[in-house]
Amino acid sequence: MDFQPLKYIYQSAGNPEASTLLLLHGTGGNENDLIPLAKNFGNNFNILSVRGNVLEQGMPRFFRRLGLGVFDEKDLQFRTHELVSFLKIIAPKEGFDLSKLIALGYSNGANIAGSILLLYPDLLSGAIMFRPMSPYKVLPTCKTEHGTPIFMSSGLHDGMVSPEEIKAYKDTLTKNNFNVELNYLNTGHNLIQDDISMAHDWLKTTF
Ligand code: MLT
16 A cells, blocks of 8 residues: 555744644544644644544544554554655655654544654654553564653543553653653543643743
């Protein structure tokens, strides 16, 4: 199968030095979803918001799954390479600096962001992952040289993934030199205001 382009929205911050937020929606979302959320982080970031190329009963996703929380890992790898190849094409076309790309993903979007970190450990300059879970049953070796900063927020009552699983995912990333901040919030899989304010503070102190 050949790589397909992804539908996207790009909004420039109008500053050649700006970092770019790569917005990755959850299952059933699209490229419009996370733009209002990203506006909470100020006007200093370019925004690149993409739509997943996979459809599950009409719902866009970034990769196929075999069941709830059971991923088609072969498709996940393919879709990760497809997305990264697309980013490399779109960066010079839209005029943003690929070395200043920060992923911001929710749920399924956080999981493909995690897969980018694992398969391309030095591509992203940071990642915000809301309600992530480990993208692979056995994580590939993924050492980064750069101590890439990662913000994770996880729901204590999330039916998809337990706090222990998230802790194990975090620990593996930390062992591979990622600089992970993991926050547990008193909620389920849905996003709450605390996700946004904590990610806001993390972005401000980290970049
Ligand atoms: C996934 O499939 O990536 C996770 O189960 C979360 C989701 O429902 O999108």
